[in-house]
Amino acid sequence: GDSVTQMEGPVTLSEEAFLTINCTYTATGYPSLFWYVQYPGEGLQLLLKATKADDKGSNKGFEATYRKETTSFHLEKGSVQVSDSAVYFCALRPLGGTSYGKLTFGQGTILTVHP
Amino acid sequence: EPEVTQTPSHQVTQMGQEVILRCVPISNHLYFYWYRQILGQKVEFLVSFYNNEISEKSEIFDDQFSVERPDGSNFTLKIRSTKLEDSAMYFCASGPPGTPKNIQYFGAGTRLSVL
Numbered sequence: 001g002d003s004v005t006q007m008e009g010p011v012t013l014s015e016e017a018f019l020t021i022n023c024t025y026t027a028t029g030y031p032s033l034f035w036y037v038q039y040p041g042e043g044l045q046l047l048l049k050a051t052k053a054d055d056k057g058s059n060k061g062f063e064a065t066y067r068k069e070t071t072s073f074h075l076e077k078g079s080v081q082v083s084d085s086a087v088y089f090c091a092l093r094p095l096g097g098t099s100y101g102k103l104t105f106g107q108g109t110i111l112t113v114h115p
Numbered sequence: 116e117p118e119v120t121q122t123p124s125h126q127v128t129q130m131g132q133e134v135i136l137r138c139v140p141i142s143n144h145l146y147f148y149w150y151r152q153i154l155g156q157k158v159e160f161l162v163s164f165y166n167n168e169i170s171e172k173s174e175i176f177d178d179q180f181s182v183e184r185p186d187g188s189n190f191t192l193k194i195r196s197t198k199l200e201d202s203a204m205y206f207c208a209s210g211p212p213g214t215p216k217n218i219q220y221f222g223a224g225t226r227l228s229v230l
């Protein structure tokens with residue numbers, strides 16, 4: 001079945017450091033790929049998405065590129081801020097079939113950014 | 116901005132008791148979902164609900180679980196006889212009309228502790 005694997009956390013960085021959170025997936029065909037973020041006390045919010053190979057999703061300085069050849073969707077940000085401290089989830093949604101939008105998630109990566 | 120609301124934020128129950136987790140989706144949304152995350156594990160899909168019936172469910176969603184949209188605004192998850200292994204964070208999500216492949220909007224979750 002479909003699966004998503006994220007890098008082990010937690011990740012601790014200083015402000016303005018470069019961030020990479022690795023995400024790889026296993027799926028049939030060409031799923032859509034997502035990064036969700038959960039700030040303390042809030043729900044999961046969509047951060048960015050990509051729906052086909054080589055698409056780059058971007059939002060709030062974060063980027064991720066859909067790499068079919070490596071089945072990856074790594075999240076990057078050039079300069080993190082304290083306000084980026086949150087839990088980040090990589091997820092996929094199958095293309096077609098009988099899926100009613102079911103998302104398959106990775107385990108989440110806790111990011112803490114220190115001033 | 117409209118949001119998905121879940122209550123309570125934390126529910127403590129004794130093993131064998133019934134619990135009902137409540138969600139108020141965004142008002143014009145038509146697709147509804149429950150996910151859960153056992154501590155330290157991945158967010159897992161439980162069930163999707165559309166047009167007043169279950170459209171898809173996972174292996175986790177056995178006879179002990181049920182969902183209902185009793186009044187057009189609430190969406191509930193009932194666990195008939197809780198087990199210790201049901202302890203988890205439960206997330207509700209909803210999606211706008213048009214297609215189930217639209218973005219899902221998540222609530223902040225209900226932490227269920229079964230003692």
